Amino acid sequence: MTRFVVDATALLHLAAENLAVAPEHELLAPTLLRSHTLSAMHEAVWHGELDEATALARLEQANRIKVRLLGDAVLRRTAWKMATELNWAATYGTEYLALTRLQADAFVTLDEQLIRTSNGIVPIVGIEALTTGPEEPVALPAVPKAAPKRKRAAAS
Numbered sequence: 001m002t003r004f005v006v007d008a009t010a011l012l013h014l015a016a017e018n019l020a021v022a023p024e025h026e027l028l029a030p031t032l033l034r035s036h037t038l039s040a041m042h043e044a045v046w047h048g049e050l051d052e053a054t055a056l057a058r059l060e061q062a063n064r065i066k067v068r069l070l071g072d073a074v075l076r077r078t079a080w081k082m083a084t085e086l087n088w089a090a091t092y093g094t095e096y097l098a099l100t101r102l103q104a105d106a107f108v109t110l111d112e113q114l115i116r117t118s119n120g121i122v123p124i125v126g127i128e129a130l131t132t133g134p135e136e137p138v139a140l141p142a143v144p145k146a147a148p149k150r151k152r153a154a155a156s
Contacts, residue, residue: 001026004130005100006067008036009110013127015061021130028104030079030095031071037062075099086117097122 003026006014011033014021021027041055050058076091078098083091093114100107100122107124109115115124 002106002129003028003104004125005029005096005104005107006033006130007096007107007109007111007114008033008040010108010127010130011037011062011065011067012040012058013110014065014130015058018061019127019131021065022132025130027065027067027130028099029067029069030075030099031069032092032095033067033069036092070099070103071095075102078102082121086121088117093118 001024005028007029011027011029013019037059041050041059044050045052045055075095075098078101079091079094082094082098082101083089086094088094096107096109096114097118105123106129107118107122108127108130109124110127118124
């Protein structure tokens with residue numbers, strides 16, 4: 001079994017694209033993942049990128065994806081130490097990196113800044129690593145999408 005740490009960008013991408021994680025993979029994340037996903041969807045609504053119904057449906061879909069949330073003292077201490085070593089003020093990003101270092105094979109994120117700043121610290125793989133494997137992935141239930149508006153036929 002391959003263990004991947006995912007952040008909110010990866011989880012929300014899986015939900016938005018209705019992608020299934022291959023059954024031989026296990027997803028892990030620090031406990032702050034749920035707050036990050038909630039905040040990301042609220043920010044998308046606030047900025048006008050998504051309507052509220054779509055954001056809430058995406059959150060519901062993301063919550064259906066099986067992710068083991070971890071947040072013990074060793075993880076927090078390791079995240080603190082990594083933030084100090086990297087000279088980062090916040091520990092949010094280092095919680096994902098620390099969890100990858102402690103318990104996973106690789107980290108999956110779509111956050112380009114986090115990818116750049118953590119290059120070489122832990123293995124980072126693309127989202128496609130979650131959906132591939134020797135077995136066929138089990139599909140997630142689809143989030144209902146709004147029906148497209150029909151155009152009226154022009155009068156002849």
